Amino acid sequence: MTGAILLAGVGNEYRSDDGLGIFAAREIRRRNIPGVQVQEFNGEGTAMMEAWEKHNSVIIVDAISSGAAIGDVRRLDAVNEEIPADFFRYSSHAFGILEAIAMARQLHRLPETLLLYGIEGKHFDVGIGLTDAVLRSMPALLSHIEDELRQLCNHLPKAAR
């Protein structure tokens, strides 16, 4: 799958809004966007670094807990922007996404494009189901991601689409 785009849904579907990345990944998978590989992750950073190595472009979707309004949709360019330390507050691991990004940068292992998408969540306790405000924002998030994926796809060589 080298060269194709990776859509990485991150989270735990049994931890309320922490499952939104998994939810989004499954929705995107159903849309069958050519050239896009969809994979689910639990947020353990080194496994994500390994997955990046096989792709030039990566989009990560995860729950956000930054103190913004519940349901806010966010996008960050991890290659070119600074990521707030508490962005993915509930990513579940000591060595999570932010550490993986920082380490990949340190070791020159970042993909060419690495975008972070997410929705500000409310509940991160054990439990099933997304908060209403998160669910209401989901169509907008999916639409942004799909547009982005299709644009990235247009830049792929034809054979990889």
Next chain:
Amino acid sequence: MKNRVIKVDTLARVEGEGAVFVRITDGKVVDTKFRIYEPPRFFEAFLRGRNFAEAPDITARICGICPVAYQMSAVHAIEDAFEITVGGQLRALRRLIYCGEWIESHVLHVYMLHAPDFLGYEDALQLAKEKPDLVKTALRMKKIGNELVRIIGGREIHPINVKVGGFYRIPRKKDLQALVDDLTWARDRAVETVRLTATFDFPDLEQDYDFVALRHPDEYPFNGGQFVSTSGLDIAIREYEFHFEERHIPHSNALHSVQKGIGAYQVGPMARFNLNFDQLTPVARQVAQQVGVVPPVKNPFKSIVVRSIETVYAYEEALRLIAEYEEPDAPSVRVDPQAGLGFGASEAPRGTLYHRYRLDDEGVIMDAKIVPPTAQNQPSIESDMRKYVTANIDMDREQLTWRVEQAIRNYDPCISCATHFVKISWE
């Protein structure tokens, strides 16, 4: 400073959020609390009324670092209830996927979470900056564990190929053999890791723990065996609840496990090592002897060396299992549900994980009980904190806080994730 409180508020970035609390009054430690919030209670309720076949996938979600352990304890317990035995190459494959999980988890903990403490770095990022080749080696060592889990489990995160009775599909011999060169390389790096970690400076802390682990007549323990302990316990897995109980502790929503009549006990690498040293491979035993880390190991800070020795074992056991692997005729044995009570235990990287299920004659789960390793180690963690702070009561505040965090990390608890990001406030 005679009166002070070390307090770590609820920790984010965790499998089960935790908090740390130490109160010092008149120069004496009067209270230590290590609080964790664990998900098993939710999952026990969630499992009720579900079909037995859902248990491996559901319990795999309890811990992102050790899904295989949860799957293994679940399938063993349900197979016990159904009076099914899974043997031969299917059992060997279960050991092999467990090797993968131990490799992933132990390498992650040794290099990314624990080694920075001993090497004087704030975290793994700083380690990567100062010693990039060491971190690159560690990442490659861990990746081989991920590969093993992916090939057998279907994918590396929340494996989907494990079922009651065996697997949904069996891995090809050639896919496993393709890992042999990498595993051999990694085994040698793991031996070097033992030598490296053995040179670390270990804070002075020893306790006479009652170590508890599984023991199997022929193997270093992953799946099954008997529960044994330093104090002479030797019982079948199904007798676990006669000897151990969980108690509600006001400061934690996790249940503390204690051994009846004894109290605190310790599970995990040091327990397995001290109780099963003779079952390690010659290479693992030899390097342990060379670096002078042999049973009984009682200093919890040395768990990083023991974890490294177990990593050597996991690579070696994987190599042995792959060399002997023959693709079985069927991916699983026949499963006929029957009403009953089943018990299962296996050795998660961080310690023994016990499951018990009651099922009806259609295989619907009526009742589930899950005792994770961190709950069993919680009283020992608090005891270590108390002893260490007491012995170092005049230590500089920042240094003492760091050592307390490090003492917690010795156990690789589910919150090990959190403790690198802990903000400690002093009163």
